[in-house]
Amino acid sequence: MSNTHYPIGQAGIAWQSAERKAWLAQQKIKRSYFEEVMCRFDDVPPQFKKINYGNLPYDKEFAQPHAYPLFAFVPQSIDGNKPSVLISGGVHGYETSGVQGACEFLIHHASQFLDAFNVVVAPCISPWAYETINRWNPMALDPNRSFYANSPVPECSQLMDFLNGLGLSFLAHIDLHETTDTDDSEFRPALAARDGITLSNWGIPDGFYLVADSRQAQPDFQAAIIDAVSSVTHIAPADEKGQLIGSDAHQHGVICYDKKGLNLCGGITDASFVTTTEVYPDSLNATPEICIAAQVAALDGALNYLMKV
Template sequence: MGGSYRFPIGTPGQKWGEEERKAWYEQITIKREYQKEVVPKIMALRERYDVEQYGALSYDTERFPLYAIKSRNWSQDKPIALVTGGVHGYETSGVHGALKFLETEAQNFVSHFNILVVPCISPWGYETINRWNPNAIDPNRSFYADSPAEESVNLMKLVASLKQKVLIHIDLHETTDTDETEFRPALAARNGEDYVEGMIPDGFYTVGDTENPVPEFQKSVIDSVQQVTHIAPADDQGEIIGSPVVQEGVINYPMKKLGLCGGVTDCKFGTTTEVYPDSPKVTDEECNDAQVAAVVGGLKYVISQL
């Protein structure tokens, strides 16, 4: 592909205006249903957890309510462990991995933490299998004051309402082949830039915070996931998606500066997971299990430090 590839919407070298955004929106189709695939799983957790609605997306408030799931017996004496998924709605195992963590493992940690899980921050993106919201804005670059993305605003309000500090934040993501075939070309077109082809790493990796990398915490996450699936190797330049590999399966980004969900709190222990669902070596369920393993590995490490 390289710079010769032209996204079908827009004029090369020119940023999108309202007309291009509208053309992009009009070719989007619904591919699956949040109310059928995600909400019933959330409601099934009400027997063991407190399920709270923290907002709804204005595109369709009935269709896209936003849910947070909290461990019972919330205590001022316990730190908060926050797990977020579906910031990019198309990253399926982020959503279903977060829910599977609640279904299978979270109860093992409620004596140590107040657990807060926000499984699907971008349900419109989930339904349309999209990285952006309907306004062609990436919620995962929009966690900052006066954000243009309501998905991000709703989560920031929820975090601001918490009475205690968030000690741990694990944000569940995927890196998919469509990042390279669809979403990055669209981003280049939207910004009026040339698309430069990249490489999708085969395997799991994490993104730490440049300002607070916590390498031992990252290692615990990687070691836990390694029991479930393979870790992404560095490329010939010693990088993963253009960033230097700082330890096996780990790169760092400046979370707050980039407006990433991983920077939404001032947590001491934070990581963003990246599962690769398009690998021929994994199943969808193994991807969900890798997300669960990542959370478990992170929580166990922090317990060892308490």
Template sequence: MNVENAFPIGIPGQKWGATEKRQWLEQTTVKRSYFEEVVPKIEALKANFDVFQYGQLHYDNNPVGEDRYPLFALKTRSWSADKPTVLVTGGVHGYETSGVHGALLFAQSEAAHYQDAFNIVIAPCVSPWGYETINRWNPEALDPNRNFIANSPAQESAAVMQMVADLGMSILAHIDLHETTDTDELEFRPALAARDGIEYVKGSIPDGFYTVGDTEKEDDELQKAIIDSVRQVTHIAPADENNQIIGSDVTQEGVINYPLVQLGLCAGFTDCTYCTTTEVYPDSPKVTDDECNRAQVAAITGALDFIQRL
């Protein structure tokens, strides 16, 4: 099914300008609170982690949400140059709830088991405005997860990249926590097509967990270890009739690959040896919110257990 313009803002075939972007921003609303639901959980982890503010988002004249959002990260104690460093990011797309709360649950429940082997740094909510408005973009109609590039125009992406650079450590592994939701197809992909003045081509949403690896890395075994770990918590997304998931060829059960650096994706910016983007499906009738969070934790522990076995 092809639809020229399935979004009520803009003119079909024409890219949005400032007027359309403002119209889009003004029709968004705040639906939950970063300061009430996320920040207190981060503060509660100060007893076991070094919690630090790595930046602040500035949205001048923002009619929806706050003008300022502080950004926080957590570091394991006993940080050492002799240990490899692992980066966990969540909430790059703020609406993907288990990315945020799965990262925090890992910090609460499992990170201590790995801190002797790894330095671990966790940025649990990269896009707090997106978290509050349940949105894929930031207020400037930019997708942070397509802007992990030099001189990034997305504040959220630039802040994380600078934070990692300031650590002064090479990153061995990066686990970026995401979800694929029904609203991807109902709202966000139509909005993307409208914003960019292109034809919207309807797709499908897979029912289950999958990962996105890097086409430039030899990491099939890592992805398999993650899938095997997560299947203990939730079901794995099946391939469609074309042996694909969201339009990409399945390389093994529950795994597709993207050129991460070329696409400006978060999991590609560190030049790490091991990386993955997790994709939980929270709209499935087969899962609960808690299971989605635990699936994210299982993905992280599956990756770390695999690396430790090498």
């Protein structure tokens, strides 16, 4: 695959400002962060406090329809003697069940874990990408490769500043994602075009899987999540090479990435227990409701496991 398959740019030549502007001009608002996500915040139980930790002023910088306030939820009373757990969704805004799963968990499940943990939830880190059903932000930058010091990506820098301000040491971080058919049909071709490189198709796994941190895979933790999710949806089998999306399966339904080395959201803390969920919404055996339920089951499975360690 190369950028000859993509309508912007020339094969083998990385995008410059003109190509990035042409890409942005093609992006359209397709759904509402305010009506589909922020409206759900009214249903969050009173044990949590809503914090407006930042704002994406894309209306001014990129002539988008409006600015995007960023929100996170923390316990009304943070107890420094409790371990803390971070849950993040919508780093890639197009991955719908990550956002809605975080909201569903926050509204209906999170309170039951507050006796054991300080539960911190950032439901939608990339709201412009949620509205435009995108992997990138308006600068054609991928937030989930941009969590590093002095990041030019405001979705990342504002979240990191917020978390640093909390002063918490996190035991765990669960980052909610999807792998969709559009990863191969749109987003990887766009990446190849943007960077002037050639990429091979992954082949999208049919089912749920996890991405552990290669520095500390925590196989029992991952297995507990896989077990919890398997009651809701099917777990992706490895391919004939024993791989998922081009990476070796370390255990059933689990691959590993270097979270910090790749500047992923999963590497923003020093948590001992880290995983990224990957739901497959395009499966013939999946529905939007099943995908959201799988994200919630993953969170329940993760926190129930941590309560026993």
